[in-house]
Amino acid sequence: MLRRFVLVVLCLCVASGEESCDRGEMVNTICSLCSQRRGGQLLESGHQVAFFVYMSQNIQINAISKYMTFVYDRVETNVGNGYDVRSGNFTAPENGIYVFHTSTTSFDKSHCNVEVVKNGQIKDITWADSMHHDDRAVASSMTILSLTKGDIVLVRVGAKQGGNYLESNQNTRMSFSGFKLA
Numbered sequence: 764m765l766r767r768f769v770l771v772v773l774c775l776c777v778a779s780g781e782e783s784c785d786r787g788e789m790v791n792t793i794c795s796l797c798s799q800r801r802g803g804q805l806l807e808s809g810h811q812v813a814f815f816v817y818m819s820q821n822i823q824i825n826a827i828s829k830y831m832t833f834v835y836d837r838v839e840t841n842v843g844n845g846y847d848v849r850s851g852n853f854t855a856p857e858n859g860i861y862v863f864h865t866s867t868t869s870f871d872k873s874h875c876n877v878e879v880v881k882n883g884q885i886k887d888i889t890w891a892d893s894m895h896h897d898d899r900a901v902a903s904s905m906t907i908l909s910l911t912k913g914d915i916v917l918v919r920v921g922a923k924q925g926g927n928y929l930e931s932n933q934n935t936r937m938s939f940s941g942f943k944l945a
Contacts, residue, residue: 780907812843812856812943813880818931824873824924832919833877835939843943852917853941855910865918866903870930876921879906884912888921891929899930907944916941 818836834851843856849890856862867877888910889902908916918939931937 769835771825779881794892809837810843810943812845812858812859812861813840813941814838814842814846815840815938815940816846816848817930817938818937821870821903821931822929822937824926824928825876827875827920827924829922829924830919833919833939834937835918835937840940845941850917852915853913853939855914855916855932857903857943859870859910860940861908861910861916862942862944863887863906863916863939865889866901866902866936866938868899868901868930868935868937869928871892871897871927873926873928874900875924875929877902877904878919878921879916881908881916882911886916890921890923894926899935901935914933935942 772836816839817837817838818833818835820823832849832851833849835846837846838846838847845853845856847854853863863879865877865887866878867889868874872894874890874892874894877889877891878885886905886908887904889904891902893900910916929937
């Protein structure tokens with residue numbers, strides 16, 4: 764398809780009589796584009812992947828359980844369609860280095876471990892802890908992971924949780940986001 768595009772451009776240059784398209788430049792352009800291909804597929808480095816999702820409402824602590832995946836129900840951005848709003852999983856659409864961020868707020872005598880998990884293995888842990896006071900406690904993480912196409916990253920409840928609720932409303936958002944760095 765790429766070769767057809769280049770040939771169409773070449774034909775347009777010749778048909779319009781423009782002298783700016785010389786054969787040497789065209790050959791170099793075609794060779795450059797062909798060298799970016801591997802096994803008939805364009806290299807993945809040019810694709811954009813980014814997502815930002817959050818909870819639309821507070822989460823009652825008694826409604827969550829140990830190792831339950833958080834399913835962030837509001838999708839603001841999902842370039843590359845890696846985030847699945849049904850499962851809460853991000854599936855890498857291509858190989859690369861990815862950056863993930865989580866933000867969790869506990870409220871009034873509540874606490875919760877939050878884990879970032881890649882293919883079943885814990886990669887990062889935070890603890891939103893307002894267990895001994897009436898106020899908010901925010902925990903966030905930034906995790907950089909090397910992913911292969913098809914790897915799954917998710918955010919889940921950790922080993923400890925208790926109290927009233929995790930907050931996601933007009934004051935703070937419980938969120939999960941990520942993007943492909945390289």
